[in-house]
Amino acid sequence: QLSVITKQKDKLEGFNLVIEGGNLISSGVIAAERGTVIEVRNIFFNTPARKKFLKTDAVELRHIIDVVTQYALANPSISFSLQHEKHSLLNAPQVQDQRSNIASIYGTQLAKELLEITYKDDHLTLTGFIGKPSQARNDKHQQILFVNNRAVKNVDISNAVHNAYHSMLFHGKYPIFFLSLTLDPFMVDVNVHPQKHEIKIDQIDMVKDVVMDAVNTVLKENNLIPTLNLEFEQPSSFVQKETKYSFEKSKQQVLDVEERNHTESIPTESSESMPPVEVYHDDQGQEVEPTPQIPVKNSLPDMKLFGQMHKTFFIAETEGGAFFIDQHAAHERVMYEQFMVQLLKKQVATQRLLQGGMMDVSPSEKILIDTNKAELEQFGYLLEEFGQTSYVIKTVPSIFGRLQPLDSVKEMISSLEKGNSIMELKETIITRMACRSAVMAGDELTNTWMQSILNELNRCDHPYTCPHGRPTIIKITADELEKKFKRRG
Incomplete structure (x- = not known):
């Protein structure tokens, strides 16, 4: 049961059309406002069996909303509105650009980002x-x-x-x-x-x-750093909650981090796993800290490093606010991209183990290793036979020097046992290796090392998330801080 009333802009009268079950019921001139109104009633009046296949009212209403939304998005120059039981469900006014169109349907907060x-x-x-x-x-x-x-x-x-x-x-x-x-x-x-x-x-x-x-x-x-909105924070309770972080006055100051030797700060089995560090000297030849300033470069906005907080986050000043950098996520992204580049170029840097790592294998594992020896070597793992059921791990990837070689190789063999090749799973394997070999929350870092991680992060193609998708950096704006300190409304 369909009725159509339409009137053109330059006409004095409108036109009305009524159809029921495919049959013309009436048509003719009618007084009407400019525009077109199409009304459909009782759509199953002559096919009641099809009504039984409908979902619930809520599901069908969502389908209707989806259809109207798609038309509205495709035609920003046309105004769309959808009402249900006298409630407005969608109101997309006529706009000139697509972003405004999206904002009217999904909200300004989503559209502006x-x-x-x-x-x-x-x-x-x-x-x-x-x-x-x-x-x-x-x-x-x-x-x-x-x-x-x-x-x-x-x-x-x-x-x-x-x-x-x-x-x-x-x-x-x-x-x-x-x-x-x-x-x-x-x-x-x-x-x-x-x-x-x-x-x-x-x-x-x-x-x-x-x-x-x-x-x-x-x-x-584009800059993909998420901005933290402090307005959505819950008000602080007067009862102090336990925290996993502790503030050590003797080791950490507000704007300075006491310098320590890398081997004291980060437990590691090999200095090869550390990021490259540049050493700076003053006029008297004494070693000094470089000015903690990220050079103007590609990926990240300019920032000035202040130091480390709770042995987990870096704090840096930037235009209009402050950055909080997750040291593990940032280092994980650096190691992931560096190793991926080496692997794609087939130039994985390796380090030779002085004593080697002995690994016992089963007969089926031995076949897997022998069959995939070339792929293992591409990843930087050189294995030499030592008897009938053992191998010696001779080299490992330099960038993942903190990993236990035995665990890494066994994990790859486990993937091979499931019927996958190492190259098919390279994303998963490299992500896991980068995660385990990166600096961890709780590792105390020197300013030099923090600066080195940020410099390398600045060279990454995708510096704003770790390989798992967690953000590496968030920003708190000065405006948000001023609101919290009641310096402005």
Whole structure:
């Protein structure tokens, strides 16, 4: 049961059309306001059996909201509103730009943090917005894709976007995106799904590569440091809570960290595992601390290092506020990217063990080692046979010198036993190795070492998260601090 009332801008009268069950009931001239009203009633009046297949009212209402939302996002120049039982569910006014359109539907807080993406070549045009890693969700409800202005779902494109974030998201987290892809219509097959929701794309590998590269470029070019909003902090209780941190006055001061030898601060089996440290001297030849200032470079904003807090975080001053850096997450990202570069170039730096590590293996493990010996060597592990059921570990990757060689090799063998090759699991293996060999919470670091970690983090492609997706840096703005100290409203 359908009725349509429409009136053009330059006409004095409108037109009314009523259809029921596919039959024309009435039509003719009618007094009406400018615009079009389409009203549908009793959609199952002549097909009651189909009503039995509906979900609950709440589920069906969400589907309706999704459809209207997609139309509103695709047409920012048109105003959309959705009401249910006299309650407004969606109000998207006419706007001039896509960011304002997203803000009217999903809120200003989300929209202002989104990163704009624009790419064009001879084959396709990609425009829209992607979320920062800190905005990732537990579901895919805010992954909106339009192909030739049609809202669709395409697993290949969604995976390409997700892969661009690969080491910046927690497991089980999904990025937000609102993307519009324009292709030659002959490249798109829309007759895959009865409702045209799913499509197939010709030359999909080329399209996936372009989408992933475009998203990756935007992520590299933007500041992804999350800003902490102190307004959402719970008011402090008068009862002092126990904390796992302790403040040691004898070892730590507000703006200075007592210098100690690296071997005293960080327990390690090899100096090779430490980041490179530059030594500075004054005019008399005495060793001095370098000025704790990150050089103007690529990835990170300028900052001035103050010191270490609770043997877990670095504190640094920056434009408009202060940075808090998680020392473990930052060092983990550095080691992950450095080793990944070495592995891709097949130039993994190794260190020879003076005594070697003896490892007993079972007959099946021996076959796995012999079969995958070349891949193990690419990772920096050189194993030599010592009898029929033993191997000696001769070399290990220099960058992961803090790891126990025996545990690392056994972990790789365990992965091989599950039927995977080492190279197939390189992301997982390197992430785990970087995590275990990085400095830990509780390790006391010198200013020189902290500065070295920050310098190396500044050279990373993705310095804002560890390989697991945890943030390496958060910012507290001076404005937020002034509010907390009641210096401003």
